[in-house]
Amino acid sequence: MNFQFTEEQLMIQKAARDFAQTELLPGVVERDDQQKFPAEQIKKLGELGFMGMMVDPKYGGAGMDTVSYVLAMEEISKVDASASVCMSVNNSLVCWGLEKFGSEEQKQQYLVPLASGQAIGAFLLSEPEAGSDATSQRTTAEDMGDYYLLNGVKNWITNGNSASYYLVIAQTHADKGHKGINAFIVEKAWDGVTVGAKENKMGIRGSDTHTIMFQDVKVPKANRIGEDGFGFSFAMKVLSGGRIGIASQALGIASGALELATKYSKERKAFGKEIMHHQAIAFKLADMATDVEAARLLCLKAAWLKDQHENYDVASATAKLFASQIAQTVTNEAVQIHGGYGYVKEFHVERLMRDAKITQIYEGTSEVQKIVISRNLLK
Secondary structure (H helix, E strand, O other): OOOOOOHHHHHHHHHHHHHHHHHHOOOHHHHHHHOOOOHHHHHHHHHOOOOOOOOOHHHOOOOOOHHHHHHHHHHHHHHOHHHHHHHHHHHHHHHHHHHHHOOHHHHHHHHHHHHOOOOOEEEEOOEOOOEOOHHHOOOEEEEOOOEEEEEEEEEEEEOOOOOOEEEEEEEOOHHHHHHHEEEEEEEOOOOOEEEEEEOOOOOOOOOOEEEEEEEEEEEEHHHEOOOOOOHHHHHHHHHHHHHHHHHHHHHHHHHHHHHHHHHHHHHOEEOOEEHHHOHHHHHHHHHHHHHHHHHHHHHHHHHHHHHOOOOOHHHHHHHHHHHHHHHHHHHHHHHHHHHHHHHOHHHOHHHHHHHHHHOOOOOOOHHHHHHHHHHHHOO
């Protein structure tokens, strides 16, 4: 693995950093407070190519590598994790899943608008009873011959209201277990699709998280992804790549908190000198910097393996597990370094601490990542 970034990768990193500082930072506190979806900012991200970063340009994407995606995700997440989770879902789960496994007709009809930023997508796996357990789907897709009849409820759906297209995992042949599950492309505007109220969340409050309900929704056979029964495999493959995006989000939240804490330590004085000169603070910063760098290397390794077309399942799980853990630790220390100001919204670190927690929960909890890692270890 080459630890030197290419000129193009550095350019993408800078573009993401500039966008975060000029477009996302103004109003980020207000959007969090008001639970306001960053619609204008997401539209601009799409226009810049950040919503379909790894998609082939012939399908409207930017044709970038996964390493570039990690660099961009980190920079966006430093400032606004609500924007970056929208970006992550659209890139890692929806666009990648469609480009890798969709038919040419599906790519032309759905991938092009998604990758070019004209539309937003959502990935619908979690359910009230099953969580992220793809083997226990209660949403059903009954084969009616010319179409499937979709019924069920999906919850905790990122981009639930802002998305135009949903990738839905549903059970078609219950007697076959996980081999009877399918994946479908469902349009939000179709009859029978209902978007529930927005969840009032602790963190990433600007992202729109909703419950989505399906009642006798007619899904054309042409909108099934892959062969009959491919849905479980599709979900597992897509989630593995999705973990790279969420690991990068956790990394960005942590590195953003580290930057703010470092800056504050150079400005705040106590006992006659800047607090960075006090060993208690300097050692905290050293530990935080070490954790952030280790998480960054794990994210980049997983991205590099994906770009080399190597197996990255364990690498992505390891990156997500560690990055989400240090996001919690680093943001907590950043609040501590800020003292009372760390508890105030205008200093940003309290928001980053709240945002950090979700990275241990979605795309499979930390416990799920440990299962993936331990199974590989104990083979």
